[in-house]
Amino acid sequence: MQERLRYFPMTIIARDPLVTNQASTNGDQPILRAVIQVPASRLEPGPRGPRFHVVGFDASRRTLDRPARLAPMRGDSAGWDYRDRFAKADDRTLLRDPAFHAQNVYAIAARTLGFFETALGRPVPWAFGSSQLYLVPRAFAEANAYYSDDDRALLFGYFNSQASGRIMTCLAHDIVAHETTHAILDGLRRRFDTPGLPDQAGFHEGFADLVALLSILSARESIQAVLGDPGQARVRADRLTFDGLRSSVLFTIGRQFGNALHLNRGDGLRRSIDQEPTTAWKDLRNPEWAEPHRRGEILVAAVIRTYLHMWTNRLIPIVGAGTIDRGRASEEGATAAKHLLNMVIRAIDYCPPVEFELADFLTAIVASEHEVNPDDEYGYVEALKEGFRSFGIEVQGAPDWVAPPTGWPTYRDFSYASLRSDPDETFRFIWDHARFLGIDPAYYLHVENVRPAVRTGPRGFVVSETVVDYVQELILSRADLDKLAQPTKPGDPPFTLPSTEIIPDKTKLKLWGGGTIIFDEFGAVKYQRFKRLDDWSRQQRRLQYLVDRGLWDTKGRLGFSLGVPLGQRFAEFHHQSPNLAEEW
Numbered sequence: 001m002q003e004r005l006r007y008f009p010m011t012i013i014a015r016d017p018l019v020t021n022q023a024s025t026n027g028d029q030p031i032l033r034a035v036i037q038v039p040a041s042r043l044e045p046g047p048r049g050p051r052f053h054v055v056g057f058d059a060s061r062r063t064l065d066r067p068a069r070l071a072p073m074r075g076d077s078a079g080w081d082y083r084d085r086f087a088k089a090d091d092r093t094l095l096r097d098p099a100f101h102a103q104n105v106y107a108i109a110a111r112t113l114g115f116f117e118t119a120l121g122r123p124v125p126w127a128f129g130s131s132q133l134y135l136v137p138r139a140f141a142e143a144n145a146y147y148s149d150d151d152r153a154l155l156f157g158y159f160n161s162q163a164s165g166r167i168m169t170c171l172a173h174d175i176v177a178h179e180t181t182h183a184i185l186d187g188l189r190r191r192f193d194t195p196g197l198p199d200q201a202g203f204h205e206g207f208a209d210l211v212a213l214l215s216i217l218s219a220r221e222s223i224q225a226v227l228g229d230p231g232q233a234r235v236r237a238d239r240l241t242f243d244g245l246r247s248s249v250l251f252t253i254g255r256q257f258g259n260a261l262h263l264n265r266g267d268g269l270r271r272s273i274d275q276e277p278t279t280a281w282k283d284l285r286n287p288e289w290a291e292p293h294r295r296g297e298i299l300v301a302a303v304i305r306t307y308l309h310m311w312t313n314r315l316i317p318i319v320g321a322g323t324i325d326r327g328r329a330s331e332e333g334a335t336a337a338k339h340l341l342n343m344v345i346r347a348i349d350y351c352p353p354v355e356f357e358l359a360d361f362l363t364a365i366v367a368s369e370h371e372v373n374p375d376d377e378y379g380y381v382e383a384l385k386e387g388f389r390s391f392g393i394e395v396q397g398a399p400d401w402v403a404p405p406t407g408w409p410t411y412r413d414f415s416y417a418s419l420r421s422d423p424d425e426t427f428r429f430i431w432d433h434a435r436f437l438g439i440d441p442a443y444y445l446h447v448e449n450v451r452p453a454v455r456t457g458p459r460g461f462v463v464s465e466t467v468v469d470y471v472q473e474l475i476l477s478r479a480d481l482d483k484l485a486q487p488t489k490p491g492d493p494p495f496t497l498p499s500t501e502i503i504p505d506k507t508k509l510k511l512w513g514g515g516t517i518i519f520d521e522f523g524a525v526k527y528q529r530f531k532r533l534d535d536w537s538r539q540q541r542r543l544q545y546l547v548d549r550g551l552w553d554t555k556g557r558l559g560f561s562l563g564v565p566l567g568q569r570f571a572e573f574h575h576q577s578p579n580l581a582e583e584w
């Protein structure tokens, strides 16, 4: 038997069917394609692998396609001999053949999951407990696509547009990567879709866009195809500047989708790169900035603008006679994208599990890079700090480093192996060291995850850690909260909720706190990021936001759930309101 491949090279549509390959000499193949490396595993018809299961069910037409067979099912190597039968297919096949649609979503979703597992150094679980996520490439006749945890699925819609004909969201690389990221982030940070601070819902959206953009930018072919004249080996240097490149299609999310719906005057769904630095988003009285996608754009703008500055700066030394080699320019762009993608994924482990704000993300990047890439040779961390600063986001003081303790904490009587794997043992550790960790044990505390992580820095530097998340919860009436919540420090403004006409005294409220503790490779605590439950000014901000957004649940309570059926939470985020369309 021949040796099994580690990766399957799979043909996908590089961007979406509207982005063409101007260098193509075959008239049947104008759509720009890319071949991506997908982590290999046995493929049953579907395709169905260990983490994804493509189902050709169309709920609008009530039809079920025959499962696509991408690998022969005969003999000892049944399911292993994947062959890319779309490498030479014409465009008509890519647009029409359900088997290609299945391959396209499978390949992009599996590659996206691969990015996370490589950056975090461990398998990444789905939030719903089973190993396989359903991918439904033609789920319904609707201009939408979403992650549904109830259905354990990513559902991709399709629709007809007068100008562009049939639009299939499963053929847009950015939409598939965006939805896959929602599912992955939901598994890593389950609490981020509880009713939280305004940045939390925005982060889900912004982070999904960010991974989608960096995923596209990390493929050299995608960049090269849109740089300058494809017939020329060199590109004019004055076109490869921040201002020359920012208008490029490379930075547009939902290009074909948005154009077909005539959103934003024919310029795709979102172009966060065009968001000039501002702190206006902090003003929640402006409803525009309370909307999750819009708020998420601040994160995308801060990172992607930094990316473009870093990329174009790397090009300056390779300018010759006013031009730059196209291949080199694309290579530099892809390298910078891969580096940033790793950084933003690694930071997730260093974020608090609840009560998240954008400043926590920047703080997490700084802390995790300090561990894995202390030299920061190319100045990525400083550049990102600068990028976030231009939007009014600063590192939150010093990260919550636990200083080398004098006699504390004590590891005597703790099992090193259990501390790295067992939530009860970790709970006992937190319990015994509550004061040292600054945790108030009066509030209910629950350890949610104990996960190993192995990170590799850019120069092969390996850091092993154990990541522990815990949450604290408090359920009480509004009247009781008014009595409990006193200003944290003397001189702080008093705790004030909206009037009792808006939140009656008997209203049940749910408050959260919690944190992430990182244990080093010897089992010792080295870092903690946490959100006190009794930070009343933060609780006040959160409750005010939930009231302003009308996020009451069906029982008239506040802070328990988002008041929509579980499976529809992300669908709501993607709902196209006519007002938003105007804004975007």
Ligand SMILES: [Zn+2]
Pocket: 178, 182, 204, 205, 208, 573, 574
């Ligand atoms: Zn989304």
